[in-house]
Amino acid sequence: MAKVEKRIINVNVKNIREFNLPYWEVDSGREGPCFLLTAALHGCEVIGCDVMRRFLPVAARDLVRGKILLLPFSNPPAVWNRRHNLYSSPSEPKGFGKDNINGAWPGKADGHEVEQIAFIINEKLVKESTHNIDMHCWSRFNVACAVPDDESKQVEFAMAAALPAVHVISRGPAAKREYYTLSGYFNATDRLSFSMEFSGQYMLSERESELGVRMLSNCSRYIGIFEGDPEGTDEPSIFFNDKTPRAEVKAPAGGLFVENGLKPGDIVARGDLLGILFMDDSLDILEIKAPESGMLYSYGCHRRMADVDLAAQHPYADRDGLLATIIPTVRRT
Amino acid sequence: MAEVQKKVLEIKVKNIREFNLPYWEISSGKEGNCLLTTAALHGCEVIGCEVMRRFCPIAAEKLVKGKILLLPFSNPPALWNRRHNVYSTPNEPKGHGKDNIQGSWPGNPEGHEMEQLAYIINENLVKRATHNIDMHCWSRFMIATAVPDNNKEQIEFARASALPAIKVIPRAPKQGPPLHNIFNSTGRLAFSMEFSGQYMLSEREAKLGVRMLDNCSRYLGLFEGEPEGLEDTVIFDDGSKEMVTVSASENGLFIENGLSVGDRVMKGDLLGTLFSDSTLDVIEIKAPADGYLYSYGCHRRNADVDLAAQHPYADKGDTLAIVFKTS
Numbered sequence: 001m002a003k004v005e006k007r008i009i010n011v012n013v014k015n016i017r018e019f020n021l022p023y024w025e026v027d028s029g030r031e032g033p034c035f036l037l038t039a040a041l042h043g044c045e046v047i048g049c050d051v052m053r054r055f056l057p058v059a060a061r062d063l064v065r066g067k068i069l070l071l072p073f074s075n076p077p078a079v080w081n082r083r084h085n086l087y088s089s090p091s092e093p094k095g096f097g098k099d100n101i102n103g104a105w106p107g108k109a110d111g112h113e114v115e116q117i118a119f120i121i122n123e124k125l126v127k128e129s130t131h132n133i134d135m136h137c138w139s140r141f142n143v144a145c146a147v148p149d150d151e152s153k154q155v156e157f158a159m160a161a162a163l164p165a166v167h168v169i170s171r172g173p174a175a176k177r178e179y180y181t182l183s184g185y186f187n188a189t190d191r192l193s194f195s196m197e198f199s200g201q202y203m204l205s206e207r208e209s210e211l212g213v214r215m216l217s218n219c220s221r222y223i224g225i226f227e228g229d230p231e232g233t234d235e236p237s238i239f240f241n242d243k244t245p246r247a248e249v250k251a252p253a254g255g256l257f258v259e260n261g262l263k264p265g266d267i268v269a270r271g272d273l274l275g276i277l278f279m280d281d282s283l284d285i286l287e288i289k290a291p292e293s294g295m296l297y298s299y300g301c302h303r304r305m306a307d308v309d310l311a312a313q314h315p316y317a318d319r320d321g322l323l324a325t326i327i328p329t330v331r332r333t
Numbered sequence: 334m335a336e337v338q339k340k341v342l343e344i345k346v347k348n349i350r351e352f353n354l355p356y357w358e359i360s361s362g363k364e365g366n367c368l369l370t371t372a373a374l375h376g377c378e379v380i381g382c383e384v385m386r387r388f389c390p391i392a393a394e395k396l397v398k399g400k401i402l403l404l405p406f407s408n409p410p411a412l413w414n415r416r417h418n419v420y421s422t423p424n425e426p427k428g429h430g431k432d433n434i435q436g437s438w439p440g441n442p443e444g445h446e447m448e449q450l451a452y453i454i455n456e457n458l459v460k461r462a463t464h465n466i467d468m469h470c471w472s473r474f475m476i477a478t479a480v481p482d483n484n485k486e487q488i489e490f491a492r493a494s495a496l497p498a499i500k501v502i503p504r505a506p507k508q509g510p511p512l513h514n515i516f517n518s519t520g521r522l523a524f525s526m527e528f529s530g531q532y533m534l535s536e537r538e539a540k541l542g543v544r545m546l547d548n549c550s551r552y553l554g555l556f557e558g559e560p561e562g563l564e565d566t567v568i569f570d571d572g573s574k575e576m577v578t579v580s581a582s583e584n585g586l587f588i589e590n591g592l593s594v595g596d597r598v599m600k601g602d603l604l605g606t607l608f609s610d611s612t613l614d615v616i617e618i619k620a621p622a623d624g625y626l627y628s629y630g631c632h633r634r635n636a637d638v639d640l641a642a643q644h645p646y647a648d649k650g651d652t653l654a655i656v657f658k659t660s
Binding site for chain 1 (some may be wrong): 339353355356374376377379382384409412416423424448532533534537588589611612613638639641642644648
């Protein structure tokens with residue numbers, strides 16, 4: 001068994017009450033990579049917190065070299081606000097304002113609130129780490145997805161997670177900037193990292209937690225701090241970038257979209273029933289079928305702002321409202 | 334088979350585009366009661382729409398006396414707004430303003446938008462009906478519940494629904510709104526009910542709703558047979574039994590233990606754990622008494638209008654569950 005210590009960083013930044021930032025340090029006692037896990041940089045994205053709670057005993061049992069640092073609540077003031085950022089207000093689009101900590105890395109000692117928090121985490125944890133997975137969440141209508149940059153090492157690392165989806169982002173040549181996202185900062189300083197999105201904000205999910213624990217075990221194997229090879233990498237998955245063709249299934253008329261018991265990540269064949277549209281102006285029913293075979297990258301009627309507003313999650317679709325997105329599956333290996 | 338007709342009311346009220354209000358009329362061809370079922374008077378409460386869609390063929394097959402009128406989308410302008418009322422704005426507490434159609438019954442042809450809409454529904458459907466079930470939804474943290482007034486006949490009608498919970502409201506008889514009161518104050522039997530979940534549909538709730546309508550149709554003699562599953566009503570809240578609120582003992586993320594509203598729990602059963610952000614300690618939250626879960630999951634006021642109020646992070650004292658005591 002590796003040694004597990006709970007440690008606390010005392011955080012004192014301007015405009016916010018002094019608070020503790022606890023983390024677990026799991027140490028094998030042997031040389032090796034230092035793997036930092038972060039979650040809840042955005043306050044409504046908390047599935048990764050539970051993933052780390054579950055992963056801790058696994059890490060203590062399986063760690064054979066190096067070290068793992070687990071920081072489940074990376075930005076407590078945003079969690080207390082229960083929204084995306086520290087100062088997000090109701091139904092405010094999440095944006096990339098000054099209070100978004102994921103545009104504030106590596107932080108600044110005398111900067112604004114979240115720059116100061118980022119600075120402290122950077123000094124105490126990020127600097128020491130060789131690898132990072134930064135766990136986020138998007139709306140429950142989208143499948144859990146790793147989001148590496150278009151760089152082969154990052155993509156390989158993300159593929160080891162065995163998440164159902166990998167979305168490769170083409171950000172172009174890395175330019176030196178003043179501030180980064182956390183994973184961007186790792187990668188800009190030649191340390192391997194990717195960010196990922198669980199399915200579901202403002203909620204926890206048994207299914208997502210299980211995916212998350214497997215992801216962390218797999219990636220620990222990939223970087224050699226656990227023994228063995230990643231598991232589940234032969235499962236159907238989607239691997240795509242912004243140019244990958246996808247089939248968007250849209251409502252042919254206004255109506256209530258009654259789902260057919262599927263969920264994001266399910267595999268469908270062309271012609272499968274996705275659901276029905278129950279029309280409020282005629283009581284007629286329209287069957288909505290899969291136009292292509294593939295994985296449900298998104299499933300369920302929703303609109304922009306579904307991550308901040310309940311009405312945007314309402315199952316009543318306007319004509320042309322998005323009901324599902326299907327992307328062809330690929331073999332991961 | 335009874336005759337099923339789809340009929341349409343053409344609605345023209347001020348400040349809202351002209352629209353159709355379709356409904357199904359199912360006639361046995363024999364004398365009998367006329368049951369009107371309504372849903373989505375509030376735009377974010379749509380489970381009853383799907384219940385009626387599923388119930389229509391059942392009614393066509395089973396109706397032996399009287400008539401059933403199914404009005405799934407009772408207030409389309411609120412539906413299009415995808416919020417409680419026609420003019421509800423984001424995160425606005427639902428309130429009881431002029432745009433809440435439930436305060437507008439029996440309507441007024443010269444009144445405001447909702448009074449005009451209520452008036453048309455009243456003239457064309459409510460006046461014809463002898464009975465009504467008005468389907469609403471509350472937040473997904475609460476159990477599906479029939480909500481009759483404290484009146485013996487209403488309570489018996491509601492009991493026939495076999496919903497998992499019945500909450501008796503100690504209201505004195507009065508004239509006027511809401512819709513079920515229009516019925517009850519004119520000597521016609523009605524109750525309103527709440528499904529579990531707004532802004533969403535749910536297989537479990539839709540099944541409960543179809544059984545409710547089937548059972549209540551039997552109770553009224555429209556269908557043959559007796560209501561089924563009456564033993565599934567596990568909570569009867571007439572104010573005489575104790576509810577125990579389970580509160581967070583300190584701040585933390587409430588991780589549920591896979592339970593659902595309506596589940597039976599025994600004193601000491603694990604309801605979930607509280608994962609503290611300030612210490613990473615885990616505190617077990619246990620059932621304080623034997624009973625049934627009337628509510629389950631961390632949430633706060635305004636959970637029916639605001640995502641943040643559904644967030645599983647609890648402040649000390651926040652409600653995590655309510656247990657309806659059985660001993």
